[in-house]
Amino acid sequence: MSVTAERTSVLPFTVEFAEADMADLRRRIASSRFSEKETVSDLSQGSPFDTLREIARYWGNDYDFGRVQATLSAFPNFITEIDGLDIHFIHVRSPHEDALPLIVTHGWPGSVIEQAKIIEPLTNPTKFGGDASDAFHLVVPSMPGYGFSGKPTETGWGPERMARAWPELMKRLGYTRWAAQGGDWGAIVTDIMAAQEPEGLVGIHTNMAKTVPAELDAALITFQPVPEDTPPLNEEEQAAVEQLKFAYSHVYYAYLMGSRPQSLASLADSPIGLAAFMIDHDHKSLQLITRAFAGEPTGLTRDDVLDNITLFWLTNTSVSAARLYWENTKPFFGRSGVKLPVAVSVFPDEMYLPPRTWAEQAYPNLIHYNRVAAGGHFAAWEQPEIFVDEVRNGLRSLRK
Structure with missing residues (x-):
């Protein structure tokens, strides 16, 4: 086998963690030093003291450190080099040969763990009371710098480069006609990829639609008033503007990572520091997670x-x-110029709820738009049954 062939080969990957690393994690959790309790009774100062103390207690004493390895090892894992970087991915072929190939991309602070609950229902729907005609062959990659994928050692691995890498991955797996899905960064990568219209991509599903008009998005992200020449906003559009104002003024983790990521070195040294940073993604998700660690049933468990x-x-x-x-x-929410078929699912606790009018303008080939009853930013993770139904319904018209 030539060197080039070796680099482009798709190789099996074993998920395995060293006992010494897990023992070190336990030790660091046990020796955590905490700040004082917040001076407010709400979540306005970020990850709350009581939640972090409960995370440390449960993580250090009751959590099963073998869960991650067992969860991911239940699926076939692979690795291949694309554009000079190792890309890890889960690849599960459906038992139904006419299944539609689908690549699903996670976001931050997510990982392929987010998709673990949807893999079986999407690939083997008949096992879960569904129809064989709704089956997918599923590809779930770890984004560069995440999980078991390679860590870029040079600049340039942004969402556009990922959007060029994913079609190459699907081609290597032998798929000539396929769809794509994404939320958070996965939605951005998927949207950009659809705008690029790579060979084989027939349409996309998104649960974080990029529908905001460019001039409006540019104003809101810089905390400027709505431009005077903006057409009159209907009730849904005005609500979306207010949600975007709130979101842009409460995502300073994004501004920090976007300007000084290397200054976050403490996240690699303190597990509780890492937890505090990761759970404070958006207001609704933080509420959900604090309730989970307070013992209340939510869409996510402490183990999740x-x-x-x-x-x-x-x-x-x-x-x-x-x-x-x-x-x-x-832009996170600004339009990409997608012409391919697009299915949009709107979860009620998402950072903003894209109005149908904006979705129709952003995606002239809109094939599905639905507002569901429950779920938030991490939809596949939190509400897998609703998510699976939305992917099936949204992409059904793309099947031959």
């Missing part, structure tokens, strides 16, 4: 949350993942 943080810790990817914000030059 700690599985993801544990993967970040054991792969030491907190800083390499953060650099994606530094690399990005594209």
